[in-house]
Amino acid sequence: MIIRPIDASETNAVSELLVTAYVSGGHLSADSPYTLELRDVASRLKYTWVAEVGGNIVGTISLCPPDGTSPAMLSRENEYEFRFLAVSPDSWGSGVGQALVTECEVQARAHGSVKIVISVIDRNERALQFYALQGYTRMPERDWSPERTPVQILALTKNL
Numbered sequence: 309m310i311i312r313p314i315d316a317s318e319t320n321a322v323s324e325l326l327v328t329a330y331v332s333g334g335h336l337s338a339d340s341p342y343t344l345e346l347r348d349v350a351s352r353l354k355y356t357w358v359a360e361v362g363g364n365i366v367g368t369i370s371l372c373p374p375d376g377t378s379p380a381m382l383s384r385e386n387e388y389e390f391r392f393l394a395v396s397p398d399s400w401g402s403g404v405g406q407a408l409v410t411e412c413e414v415q416a417r418a419h420g421s422v423k424i425v426i427s428v429i430d431r432n433e434r435a436l437q438f439y440a441l442q443g444y445t446r447m448p449e450r451d452w453s454p455e456r457t458p459v460q461i462l463a464l465t466k467n468l
Contacts, residue, residue: 323347329394367404388416430460
C-alpha cells in the first residue's frame with residue numbers, strides 16, 4: 309500500500325470513493341446535501357492524501373493544518389485535524405483506514421503539532437470503536453451539529 313498526496317487528475321475518482329463509502333456505511337443517503345461537500349475534492353486538493361493498492365485508489369483522507377485556509381472545523385493552534393476519511397467498501401477491514409490515520413499523525417507531528425482532532429457522526433459506531441483503539445478520546449466541549457440537520461457530530465482528540 310502506498311500513501312501519497314492526491315494527483316489533480318484523481319479528484320473525480322476520490323469524489324466517487326467518498327460518496328460511495330459514506331453511503332455504503334449508512335452515514336448519509338445518496339441525495340444528502342452533504343454529498344456536495346464530499347464531492348468537492350478540488351477545493352481541498354492540497355490537503356488530500358490517498359491510499360493506493362495495485363494502482364487503484366482504495367482510500368482517502370484530508371489532513372488539515374490550522375492555517376486558516378484548510379477545511380479544518382475543530383483544530384486550534386498547535387493542532388492538526390483530519391477529515392473526509394473514506395475507504396472503499398471492498399477494502400474495509402484491510403488496514404487502509406489505519407494507514408491513512410497513521411500517516412496524518414506522522415505528518416502532523418513532523419509539522420510541530422502536539423494534538424490531532426477529528427469529527428465523527430454520533431451514529432458511526434464502527435468509526436468510534438476504531439478511533440478508540442487508536443488512542444482517540446472524546447472531547448465533548450467541541451461537539452457540534454450542522455445547521456438544519458438533526459445529527460450530532462462528536463469531537464475526538466489524540467495527543468501526539
